[in-house]
Amino acid sequence: MSSLSNFKKSALILLLASSLAACGDNDNNDPIEDQEPVVVVEPEPVVYEFTITFSNLTAGQPLSPLSVIAFDETAPWQFGETASIGLEMIAESGANEAYLSDENALASASAEGPIGPGETTTVTLSVEAQDVLNLSFAAMLGNTNDAFTGLSSVDVSTFAVGDTLTRTTLAYDAGTEANTETAETVPGPAANGEGFNEIRDDIIDLITMHPGVVSNQDGLSTSALGAGQKFDNPVSKIMIERTQ
Incomplete structure (x- = not known):
């Protein structure tokens, strides 16, 4: 019995050794350094491109370079609210550097130069696709104290390539400078006076509808403006097209 027992033990040991050797040949137990690394490929972001066509509809008001901002939730300006410093600088001088760097901007763009009466220009804006995507526009009426035009918020989230939208715009008063x-x-060019002034001397200090130019021919003797600078609404036209 002892010899048989020893034989069984020896056979069991040989069987286990054979099984371990077979397991050692399994590819799944290769050292980590011999395995191919897993490469994770990040998807390329989807970029939307919008072409904005901007037309000046006035007879005597040059418009400053159109400023365009893409954002998700918070608009750069809203009717009935206080103008930001960036919008104040546009409305009083046409300078748009501060406005275009708005903290909520996803992307921004500017026309190359002012747009004279009856003229048209284009601006191209590229921005990464978002679930919520809006565009905002602003430009100064040059022969005024602090009048500007534009659109506070236009939802372009669902625009497909080739989709267009055309809107006319009104004249707003930034509420930052008295309309003297x-x-x-x-x-x-009608006066060539001062541009931006950080002192806000308008008693309202809110964005409202602009009352229009009075002019020196209509009783405001100290006005540097004449009938040629008067305007009616709408003052501009904006066409938005998704081109990519």
């Missing part, structure tokens, strides 16, 4: 129309305070 004096030669010292109107920066446009």
Whole structure:
């Protein structure tokens, strides 16, 4: 019995050794350094491109370079609210650098130069696709104290390539400078006065509808503006097209 028992033990040991050797040949137990690394490929972001066509509909108001901002939730300006410093600078001088760097901007773009009466220009804006995507526009009416035009918020989230939208725009008062129309305070070619001034001397200090130019021919003797600078709404037209 002892010899048989020893034989069984020896056979069992040989069987286990054979099984372990077979397991050692299994590819799944190769050292980690011999395995191919797993490469994770990040998807390329989807980029939307919009072409904006901007037309000046006035007879005597040059418009500053159109400023375009893409955002998701918080618009750069809203009717009835206080103008930001960036919008104040546009409305009083046409300078748009501060406005275009708005903290909520996903992307921004500017026309190359001012748009004269009856003229049209285009702006191209590229921005990564978002579930919520809006565009905002602003440009100064040059022969005024602080008038500007534009659109606060246009939802373009669902635009497909080739989709277009056309809107006309009204004249707004930034509420940052009194509408004195004096030669010292109107920066446009009709007066060549001061542009941006950090002092806010308008008693309202809110974005409202602009009351229009009075002019020196209509009783405001100190005005540097004449009938040629008067305007009616709408003052501009904006066409938005998704081109990519």
